[in-house]
Amino acid sequence: MDMSNLKLKQHLLMDYLSKVGYCANKQRSIEKCIELVLIKGSSSNITTYEDLFFQEVQEQGLTPESYRFKSLRRSLGQLKNFDLYGKYPDGNYTGFIYVTNGFDNLNDYYKSLAIYHLENGMCTGKRKNTVRIEYLCAILFYKHFQDNGAEVLEEATPKMICSFFHDGIKQIRGIGYLGHIRALMKILRLREPKQAEQADYILNFLPNIPKAYKNFEFLSKDESDCIRKYLENPDNTLSLKERTIGWLLYFYGLRGSDITAMRFDNIDWRKDIITLIQSKTDYPLTLPLNAVTGNSLFDYITTERAESDINTIFIPSKNPHTPYKKIAHIVMKIFKCAHVRDKGGCKGVRLFRHHFVTYLLSCGVECSVVSSLTGHMSPESLKFYADADHEHLKECALDISSYTVPFNLFDI
Template sequence: MDLLELKTKYPLLISYMEDHNYSRQYIRHIKNESLWILRESENYHWKTYDDVYQTCVEKYTNKHTLNYKRNMLLVIKLFVLESVVPDGSIHAHKSSYYDGLCAEFKNLIDVYRSVIKSNYAEPYHYHKSYECSVCSFLSRLQKQGVFSLECITEKNVIDIFINDTKLSQSYHFKRETACVFKICAPFYPSGICSKISSYLPEARKTRRNTQYLTKEEVEKIKFVLENDPSLSLQNRAIGLLVFYTGLRCCDIGALTFDQIDWESDLIRIIQQKTGMPLVLPLRAIVGNAIFDYITKQRPNSSENTVFLTVKVPYRRLQSPNLYTICVTIMKKANIRNRPCDKKGFHLFRHHLATSLLENGVEQPIISRTMGHQSPESLDTYLGADFIHLKECALSIKCFPIKEEVFNGI
C-alpha cells in the first residue's frame, strides 16, 4: 500500500465527488477514512488495504460499523489503485464471512471460486449462495477454535447444528455446504473434503408456505398504481411492469431502451438469471407508465438502462432499490405493515403465476411467461391455486363427526 499515492490521490477523489454532486455526508465519510488511514499507518504498519480491514475486524465488534469500514475502504482502494470512481452500488452488497476466515479456509473458498469461473457457464453470482453457506460454516468452526481442515471432527460439525436451531432445519445450508466440499475434493487428495461432507447431518427438504397476496391486497395495490397521484412516475412504472409481466427484479434493473419494442408492443430481454431470451407483451397501461417516466422524470444520463437511481451518481437500479420501491407501494396501499409480513416484488410475480393457473392457462405457457427453464419451477405456485385444489378435495360426509366440531368456522 503506497501511502504517498493515497495522500496524492484522495484529494482528487474528494474533488471529483464534489464536482459531481455526491452527498456531503458521503464525501465527509470518504475524507475522514482516508485521513484515518494516513494518520494511523505509522502505528499499525499496514502493507495492504486488507491489513487495514483486519485491524478494523480486531478493533470493532459491531457488524454495521465493520460493514461501513469495509465499504469506505473499498471505495478508496478502487480509486487509488484502479482509478475507479464510486458508483454507490457497493452499499447494496452484503458483508461476507470470507473476510474473517483464516488463510487455509480462505484458500478453500478461492479454489471453489476458481473452479466455478472456469468450468461453469453461468455468472458467478448464480453460485454465490453456495459460497455464503460454506463461509458461514467455516466461520462457526473458527468460533470453536478450529482453524484447519484436518482438525475438523464430527463433533465440531454436529455442534454447529445443535447450537443453532435454524441451521439444523436448513436443507439448503447443508446441501450447499456439501456441494462446495464435493467440488473442491479433487484439489485435496487426502480426502479431507469427503470426510467433512460425511459429517454433515441428513436434512429433509421442506418448503415454507408463501404469504401470497390476497384478493383485497391485490385490489388495493392496483388502485394505488393506477390512481395515487403521490406515487412517483418511476415507482408507478416499475410497479405496473412487475404486476402485469412478473419480471424478476434483476431483469427490471437491467432493462434497456432497445429491449422495448414500442411498435410491436413487446418486451424482448435476455434474462439475467438464466441467460435465456424472453419475450413478453407490453400492455398499454404499462407502456404508457414507462413512457411518462422516461419523458417526464428520468434524469439526463448516458446510461442505457431505463430505470435509474434518483440521486447522483445516476446508475441502474439494484435489487435493494427495487425492494424499497415495493415497500413504498405497499405502504401507500396500507398493506403488509407488520415487520414480520412478507414484502417484495416476488409477491407480484407469484400473484401473476397463480392468477394464470386459476384461469386455466396451461402450465407450459405459464413457465415460458415466467421465464422458467425447468417445469418443476412452477411447483412453488401450485400450492396457491386454491380454485383447482378445491376440486381435489374429498368429501367427509361419510365420516361420523359431531356438529360442534365445525361451530365457529
C-alpha cells in the same frame, strides 16, 4: 496529512457533483468530509484518510452496521480517490476500508481450499454467482473447523462436522448450507486423490436435513384490486419510476433483480415486447409489452429519468450515475399507500410473482404457457403454487354432507 491539493481543487469536486445531478444530501455529505479533512487533517496523529476515518468512528461511537458508519466510509473514500488520484465519484466501490469476509482469518491450508473452489467451481456449469456463494460458505465451514482445533481436513471429527449445523440445542444452519457444503466437497474431490478421500469422509458424516416446504404467500383478489386501483389513480403519491415498477410487478411478476437490470435494448417499442435474460437462471424471457406498462415506461424515460451514462432503465433519483439495486422500498410504499396488509403480513416483491402465477393457474391457463411467461426452466416449478389455487383445489374436495359431524367442528 498533506491537504494542499484538496484546498486548491475542492471546488472542482463540488461543481462536478452539482453538474451531474447528485442530490443535496450527497453533496452535503462530501462537503462535511472536506471540512473534516481540512480541520482535523493537520493533527500530528492523522497522516492518512484511514487514520481520520478510524478516529471519527471512535469519537462518534459508530458501529459497522450503522448508516453513519457506511456513509462516512463511502464519502471519505470518494474524497480520497479525488484528492490523491484525481478520480471523480462514479458510483463504483471505492475500496476504502476493505471489510473482510473472513478469508483473512483462515490459515494458508484452508485458504488454498477456498480459492481452489472459487477458481474451479464453474467447471460443472454453475453460474459465477452460485460459485461465489459456495465460496463464502466454504470460508465459514473451514473457519468452523479451524476454531475447533482442526488445522487440516484430516483432523476434522464427525462432531465438528455436525456442530456446523446443530449447536446441541437447536439447528443453526439448514438445507441451503448443506447443499453448498456438498457442492464444495464434490469439487474438492477433483483436486487430488488424498483430498478426494477427505471429501468423501466429510460427505459421509453430513447430517440428513429434510427439506421443508412452506405454502407460498399470495395476494387475495381484494388485495390485488386495491393495488391495481392505487396504481391507476393519477393522484397517487408515486413517482413515475415507482408507478412503472409497480406495473412491471403487477402485470408480469418479474423478479426485482430483473427489473433493476432492465436495459433500454430490452424494450422493442416497434414490436411491443420485452426481452431479457433472467438474472437468476440466465434463461431468456420474452413478454408482450401492454399499453399501460409501455406508456408508463415511456413517460418515466422521457420526463423523469435524469441524464446518466448508466445503461439500465431505472436509476436512483439521488445518485443517477449508479445502478439501481433494490426495489423493496418501492414495494413497501405501494402496500402502505394502497392500505394492503396494514395490520401486518408478508409484503415483498415475491408476492407479485406468486400472484401472477396463481392468477394464471386459476384462470385455467396451461402450465406450459405459465412457465413461458414466468421464465421457469421446468413446469415442475409450478407445483409449489398449486396450494394457492383455491378455485381448482375446491374441485378436489370431498362431499361430507352425508356424514354426521359435531356442530362446532369448523369453529376450530
